[in-house]
Amino acid sequence: MTAGGPPPGVGEAGGTGGAVPVWRRDFPYRADREDEVTRREFVRFLMLGSGAFAVGTVAVAALTSARGEPDGGEVAVVDEADLRPGEPFLFRYPTADDPAILLRTPAGELAAYSQKCTHLGCVVYLSEAGDELVCPCHEGGFSAATGEVLFGPPERPLPRITLEVRGGTVWATGVEHG
Numbered sequence: 001m002t003a004g005g006p007p008p009g010v011g012e013a014g015g016t017g018g019a020v021p022v023w024r025r026d027f028p029y030r031a032d033r034e035d036e037v038t039r040r041e042f043v044r045f046l047m048l049g050s051g052a053f054a055v056g057t058v059a060v061a062a063l064t065s066a067r068g069e070p071d072g073g074e075v076a077v078v079d080e081a082d083l084r085p086g087e088p089f090l091f092r093y094p095t096a097d098d099p100a101i102l103l104r105t106p107a108g109e110l111a112a113y114s115q116k117c118t119h120l121g122c123v124v125y126l127s128e129a130g131d132e133l134v135c136p137c138h139e140g141g142f143s144a145a146t147g148e149v150l151f152g153p154p155e156r157p158l159p160r161i162t163l164e165v166r167g168g169t170v171w172a173t174g175v176e177h178g
């Protein structure tokens with residue numbers, strides 16, 4: 001190499017005399033066919049891809065909505081005599097994966113709710129005063145009497161489990177989504 005010339009490997013390839021840049025030697029990409037995909041075709045491809053994605057999303061949403069929420073049917077939950085004053089009774093409904101809570105409202109009525117917070121699904125618990133179902137994750141709160149949102153980020157009430165008392169046994173009979 002002569003003084004003042006380019007460092008080895010820059011701007012030349014193999015000393016053949018042709019000024020082939022090193023990047024072209026290392027990445028021998030040929031751009032002479034790039035006209036085969038025009039900008040318009042590329043945009044059309046993007047539109048078709050987006051459209052297919054949107055149709056797929058709508059189809060999945062429709063399928064999910066058609067399938068609906070699981071219906072737990074009628075399930076015996078607990079003997080009313082076994083409920084302790086001021087203490088909630090925890091059970092699973094409508095499926096074995098769904099935590100639920102049975103309580104007496106401050107007015108003395110039996111009420112049951114899904115224990116999954118409607119914000120992001122954390123498990124709610126009964127406040128010490130027995131009037132609120134509190135979510136520890138983001139400080140959400142629901143009324144123990146109605147399941148309505150009292151405070152925090154949840155926007156929907158807790159799903160309410162309908163109850164019937166037959167012969168001293170509390171039965172869950174369905175779920176109402178507010």
Ligand code: FES
Nearest residue numbers: 117119120135140
């Ligand atoms: S998950 Fe309950 S408030 Fe966020």
